[in-house]
Amino acid sequence: MSQDQNETAASATVDHEGHEAAFGALLASFSTCFARSETRETFARMTRGMLMELEDVNCWSLAEAIGERGPHRLHHLLSRAVWDEQAVLERTALWAVNLLDDGDGVLIADETGDAKSSRDAVAAARQYSGSVGGVDLCQVAVHLTFATATGHCLIDRRLYFTREWAGDEERRELTGVPDELCFTTKPQLAAHMLRAAGLQGISASFFLGDEVYGGRELRTTCRELGLGYVVAVRSNHQVTTPAAKLTAARAAARLPKRAWERMRTGTGQKGVRDDDWAMIEVTADDTPDGHDPDTGTSVLLVRRHRYTRTLSYYRCFAPGPVTLARLVSLVCRRWRVEDDFQDAKETCHLDKGQVTCWNSWHRWSVITLVAYAFLAVTAALERTAQTSRNDPAETDLVTLSSHELLRLLRALMLPPPRRDAEHLLWWSPWRRRHQHHARLCHRRWHTYADTTP
Template sequence: MNQDQAAAARAVTVAHDEHAALQQELLAQVAWCFPRRESRATCGQMLAGLLMELEDKNCWTLAEAVGHLTPDRLQHFLARASWDEQQVMARAARWAIEHLDDGDTDHTVLIIDETADAKSSTDAAGAARQYSGTLGGVALCQVAVHLAYATSRGHAILDRALYLPESRAADEEHRELAHIPDEVMFATKPQLAGDLLERAHAAGVRAAFAAGDEVYGGRELRTRIRALDLGYVLAVRSSTTVSTHAGRTLTAKDAVSLIPAGAWMRLRTGSGTKGTRHYDWAMLTILPDDTPDGQDHGHSALLVRRHRYTGQTSFYRCWSLRPVPLARLIHVATFRWRIEEDHQLAKQTCGLDAGQVIRWRSWHRWSTMALLAYAFIAVATAHQRQLDGPLVEHLGLVAIAIPELLRQLRGIVIPDPRRDREHRLTWSIWRRRHQYRARLCHQRWHAYAETTP
């Protein structure tokens, strides 16, 4: 190791003790949500298990990794134990916000988006053949809407809602098998997004803007966002109609012709591995169509992004109470991609999409625990980046990312999976016995089905 490498190693040493303290702080924050000591202990064990390096993440593999003799305790924790998963989610969100808040509410963004998890059976709550951009088309999957919180310091997912397709909501047999509560009815994804935003606002979460893709650009959701005193930058389709102050009503695509050639500005909108990304941007003032009763009309605009080589355009409806510069709207529009990163990393590192659970409550509890683990690692990464400061670039290093920090924490802050010979043998015997009994049950069922008229 040369002198520069040694200096780099010393300068960016991971603060394991501080990250361990963060983990204990988070667990203490949610501890009161568990009325029994056993449930509190299981929460901590499951949090550690979800962050371990495992080939698969489900009740069986997590139970084996944390040292349980069977998966019964984790299955009971997810399905029947007495604890309020929504309270845990709210407490974890409050903790994450306390650490990610950079003191600049004017540049804080709440982001809404959905993601899908592929399923092999329609037995899982809400599972159906439906469109998913995550999976690239129509597939058998569960879809969940998420709400993320993003600042200059970092970002994390605050809340989630499982989408129940209309066909599944009307299927009484599915509702009974998946234990879907009677009060849960069909709601569109924008309606679920509105519920998440209202729940966050009621919990004291404050931001300047909400952002989302084309699914969330409808008038109903925009009106609900404005009622929360939030601005918005929401992607819309090219066929969306807008009204200008001159009295013309036309589609967003046609409105581009009203933008003078000199009004386009080429601005940097992010950096990637291949360099900075630049697009041409322009803003056209339009009339709002979503003003809640008793609220000022504010300032509404159509934001247009144009690819500098292909000329392909994208459109965003924007609103703010006071006038804001073009660069500010662009900042919010590009912040929307933070939630895409959250989805990818929460699945990759915390098993957000790995829970092999069927019932409604079990899904919500699995997602709560996965997002609890993700909140910890997202906050820990933001904290480590603050400790590293600008020195990393001076030393020729990229800022530490969540997967890299997780590698550094495993085996120190996050315990290694239990791998001793006796424990592995015990689990092998348990799995083989369970599979033997399951095979017998299937054989008996098929024999019964073949002989029953």
């Protein structure tokens, strides 16, 4: 009986024919973004390759896995082929948003870094990144996530340049950075993506971000776009209360005991997490020109850890009345972007692009985000279907994760990596020959560098 129940549950969870149709619909949504059918087909095959189970992921390993005789088509796709990668990403975002939107979507911005071994890569510089564990040579990009109660997905990205890198004309020319681009802060990149999302017709109720995105300029942009916001701020952030102008830490210190309310912060594998929360009315300092300063609700939200008593602070604005429970739920929802980073890197190789130029970086990221959008949205819809079925055979199953769905897709939908003897014997000498040539080039360069004054 138990075995029959397991088989029934597995068959209910897996809809590989529907997944194949969904993947085809996603590809069809941006088919007109390619000038040639051969380029469109190479894109589709490379996107499928991103979802294959491979030990290492680069153009060589992807080309071998999808049955190519060399990486030349993939290199061409990333560098010189004629296709509109930004339009592909925008249509993918609309596809994902239309399937996930439940009327209460939020937009979340955060940055992530990818460690690099060479300064030759576009925007690679010694800079701080939490994902690499501190200051290191890395590329940093700001991403935008769309999240609802149904699911969440990365929908946009912008590559970040340090001020020094942006001013290096030689490196800009070598990596093909457009002349019109200049140094832009991370909050300004987030504002560009929020405006782009609005122009695409993507509607959301709130913008969420950590301390990097708590500045007045970005908060003003949110209000111009009709968004509320919940952004983390530092303890020395200045707020104006009805009583005085003071720091967030001093405002929290004046709270009476009755102002604190214990509320659920989240649910993890080890159980529920509860913290103490309080809300302080503050005067808005980010009213856009032409807007009524008395419209909306502006508050400072304070979180106190239940055990360590550590305080965290959030600047919040809502176009209308807002409850403490609503703001707490938004603070918790911000972590969806961190989940997206982890899943996109582990399943779709967002951080594996071995590319050096502006064009190639953006096209690699688009291909990975298309693959991740398909995976994340499909998993979210499967979870919704599992809940609505209310099948007794599924009551003892955890909800379907992106990782588990990917295992099923590899078994039931995706073509396996090509591993026949003829193909492997073709690739082995090809790879060794090019590695030999690369080694000779490196030696010649080092010899030239050592002897040139």
